[in-house]
Structure formats: structure tokens, C-alpha cells
Amino acid sequence: MAADGGGFPVLAASAAFLVGACIGSFLNVVIHRLPRGESIVSPRSRCPGCGRQIGAWENIPVASFLLLRGKCAGCGEAISWRYPAVELLTASGFAAIFLLDGPGIPLVRDLLFFSLLVPIAFIDIDHRIIPDELSLGGLAAALLFSFLPGGDWKGSAAGALLGGGILHATAFLYEKVRGAEGMGGGDIKLLAMIGAFLGWRGTLATIFFGALLGAAGGILAMRKGGAGLKTAIPFGPYLCVAALAARYLGGWFWRFLLI
Numbered sequence: 206m207a208a209d210g211g212g213f214p215v216l217a218a219s220a221a222f223l224v225g226a227c228i229g230s231f232l233n234v235v236i237h238r239l240p241r242g243e244s245i246v247s248p249r250s251r252c253p254g255c256g257r258q259i260g261a262w263e264n265i266p267v268a269s270f271l272l273l274r275g276k277c278a279g280c281g282e283a284i285s286w287r288y289p290a291v292e293l294l295t296a297s298g299f300a301a302i303f304l305l306d307g308p309g310i311p312l313v314r315d316l317l318f319f320s321l322l323v324p325i326a327f328i329d330i331d332h333r334i335i336p337d338e339l340s341l342g343g344l345a346a347a348l349l350f351s352f353l354p355g356g357d358w359k360g361s362a363a364g365a366l367l368g369g370g371i372l373h374a375t376a377f378l379y380e381k382v383r384g385a386e387g388m389g390g391g392d393i394k395l396l397a398m399i400g401a402f403l404g405w406r407g408t409l410a411t412i413f414f415g416a417l418l419g420a421a422g423g424i425l426a427m428r429k430g431g432a433g434l435k436t437a438i439p440f441g442p443y444l445c446v447a448a449l450a451a452r453y454l455g456g457w458f459w460r461f462l463l464i
């Protein structure tokens with residue numbers, strides 16, 4: 206059910222945007238600390254430049270970055286544009302998902318799904334790893350959600366097995382043929398998680414969109430003069446974008462196939 210016209214959806218989508226901005230602020234902490242093995246709950250954030258503790262008023266999503274003109278109030282060291290970008294991305298995503306889903310359990314599930322994909326993509330870009338806390342934790346959460354009203358636990362389990370299985374087989378073949386590791390175990394667990402959220406149809410659509418995006422990215426990387434596919438961007442972020450495309454454009458994908 207999609208929210209339709211009138212004042213309520215606009216107000217509620219704005220609320221979703223604000224909630225998303227705060228979640229995005231938390232995701233920044235996850236992106237920074239989780240791969241370093243630090244607690245994501247405490248202590249309060251510090252400026253990496255001067256070590257000064259960041260106060261509540263400096264921690265308002267996006268607004269603080271603008272008010273501080275992208276600099277630490279203590280030492281003037283530049284704050285990465287990544288922080289407000291992740292906040293804006295998450296805020297926009299929350300508003301869009303609210304408008305697409307409308308209120309209900311699927312909305313909560315999709316917001317959680319999105320809140321897992323964002324840190325997974327950025328951590329994979331930064332460190333070339335996908336933390337199990339996110340992929341396997343997300344897999345477990347998706348399976349739990351599939352038992353709630355409107356869920357489909359068989360579809361969810363099938364998606365997880367298909368997602369994990371297909372990539373596992375591909376990685377195995379790639380290693381046999383090329384003698385090099387092309388896809389990490391992190392990607393396999395990620396696609397298993399995506400499968401648990403989207404079911405087997407969504408998994409196939411994700412692989413389709415992911416292959417398209419990955420090929421386009423690989424061509425761009427080679428044209429830029431990189432050392433080719435092996436040093437290109439990791440596959441995880443492509444899978445994350447592809448999963449969202451599969452979730453909301455999957456119907457189009459299946460109609461296209463059936464023509």
C-alpha cells in the first residue's frame with residue numbers, strides 16, 4: 206500500500222526523514238567503529254584531530270555540519286563530508302521507503318533492511334570487509350520478521366539458501382578457473398541476508414541488477430586506467446544498491462522476463 210496525496214503523508218514522510226537523519230548519524234558511528242572492533246554504544250564521539258569530546262549541539266545531523274562549516278569547533282580540523290552525506294542518504298531513504306511502503310510491518314522490515322545496507326556498503330568500500338554482525342545479524346532478523354503477519358518464512362528461507370548458495374558456487378568456480386579468489390565470504394553472507402529479506406525472486410533480481418551495476422562499474426574503473434577488474438570497487442556495495450532496486454523495481458524485472 207502506497208501513501209497517497211493529502212497532508213498526512215507529507216507530514217509523516219517529513220517525520221520519517223528526521224528519524225532517518227538520526228539513524229544516519231548512528232550509522233556513521235557504526236561505519237567508523239564496527240570494523241575497528243570498538244563499541245558502538247559508548248563512549249561519546251571525539252574529534253579525531255584534537256580529541257575533544259563532541260557535544261550534543263555539535264551532533265545534530267546535517268545541521269551541525271552546516272553550522273560548523275564542516276570544521277571542528279575546537280581545532281578547526283575539517284570534518285569529512287561523508288558524515289552529512291550518510292545522514293542525508295539515510296534520511297532520504299527513510300522518507301522514500303515510507304512513501305513507497307505506507308505504514309505497517311513491511312515498512313519496519315524495509316527500514317531495518319535499508320539501515321543494514323548503508324553501513325555494509327560504506328564499510329566494504331573502506332575496509333573491504335562486511336562485518337558478520339551486520340550480515341548474519343541481518344539474516345537472523347529477516348528470518349524473524351518472516352514469521353510476523355504478512356511474512357513468508359518459506360520464501361525467506363529459500364531466498365537465504367539461494368543467495369548464499371549461488372554466490373558460493375560462483376566463488377568456487379571462479380577460484381577453480383582463475384586460480385584466484387574473486388568473491389569473498391562476506392559477499393556470500395550478504396547475499397544470504399538479502400535473500401532472507403527479499404525471498405528467492407528478489408534474490409534473482411538482485412543478482413541481475415548487481416551484475417549490471419558491477420559490469421558498468423568495472424568498465425568505468427578500467428577506462429580510468431585502473432589495473433582492471435581485480436582492483437575495482439568491491440562487489441558488496443553493488444549488491445546493496447541492487448538489493449534496493451530488486452525490492453522496488455523487482456516487479457518490472459519479472460514482467461520484463463515474461464514478455
Ligand SMILES: [Zn+2]
Nearest residue numbers: 252255277280
Ligand atoms: Zn578538533
